[in-house]
Amino acid sequence: MHDTLLGWPEVYWVAVQAGCAVVGLIVLTLYTIYTRRMMKLAEQTKRASMTPTFSVTKQNISGPTFDPATLRPFVDKRFTPPRYIFSPSFTVRNVGQGPAILIRCWHQGVSSGFTLRDSIRLLPTPISEPGTVNKQDLVKDERCQASFENADLTRPWLFVIEANDAAKGTNQLQILMRPRREDEGDGPEYITHWVMMYGWGDTIAERFVAAATRFVQVIKAIEKMVNDLDSRDEH
Template sequence: MQDTFLGHSEVFWVGAQALIAAAGLLGLFAYVLDTRKMRLLQTEMRRASFTPVLSVSKQQVKPSQRTLTDSDGKEKRDLANAIAKVTMDGYYDLTLDITNIGQGPATGVAAWVTQVSSKFEFKGDDLYPTVKEAQYAQTAPMQVARDETTNFVWSQICGTGAALFIVECKDVALGTHQLQILAVPDGRQSSRNLDVEARMIHARGDTFGERLIRFLERTRDISRHVDRILATFENSD
């Protein structure tokens, strides 16, 4: 009877160790998931400490003073755009005062505009690439410091439809960010007003350095937890 019990006891201990190992794996997975949430929170807080956030604080629209050439080769003013009351059927200049209300500086700033369909709408959180037809701003700084306000000037924008203005910048970790501005003429006769919709889009994990740091941090945490489990088994022996 005792030999039979001892024989079955070996099976019992093997099964018990298997259960302990399974419980350890479940604990490891739970720890990894919990650690991932904490890491994401820490990453967001760390990124927020150096992320620029651009905001439009003021806009000014005025008719463009375009110079054309008539059939005789003489220059003449586009009077339709030079008069005081101008409709958006012509061309306009746009000046935007943009303030960096984020925690970090905006570096490597580039600003451009492209014509879009009147049915264009912002969808998702995509960054818009430059296109061949893009028109770059005549005045734009290379850097916008924290709490700094500076102006961006675009000239001779076609007023027959909607326009998408992009102010793109980098943070200190080389992450890409865009202030996206959709400007649509309000359509009223003798009006120089624009209906403007603006949003700030931040790229997430778009730099190799950020991905590498997160990978090393997760690998280190998993390795430490595995070491604790192995040490527990060694102590139980």
């Protein structure tokens, strides 16, 4: 057996092969990262071309109106202040590239610690009340008005305007309105914040995420059912 190849020891060529393998792995990793970023950019570009984006161009507040149904002066010997209701409305404009389809809205009161997050889709609760919109579909640069009734703006209040996009995703404009505190100085009587939440649609990547989420939900449901059956057998 020869322990040399082309005049070089075999251990040298083993080291060269190992080095080439490491370099190949690094190149493959960099190529994978680059390809992933390009796919993500293409996906975002595709989403942007069919996703609506709402912007509040005007807000109006009617009221307050006294709600006689809440006039209960003494409950357990404690004074309960009467409730005053407001009727706010928001004019929103679609500044996105995609159309907004099947626009609807709802609202409800929230706690003082509630914050908006553009990554979380909000769902109506049993205390939510529906609002009304004067248009159900908007293309780029078109406007619609969302109107709400029975909002108690003496406390933080949440308003949600949502619509589908061309990829069947649900997108939400989340608006949080609260009264200005005395320590916040001069300014509007009510402080308004809003964020835009973009939902999953019907693109390939979004189908994969939705399918994976659904799979996890099914597995958890089966696990819960098995645990319930085991607990029944024990009793």
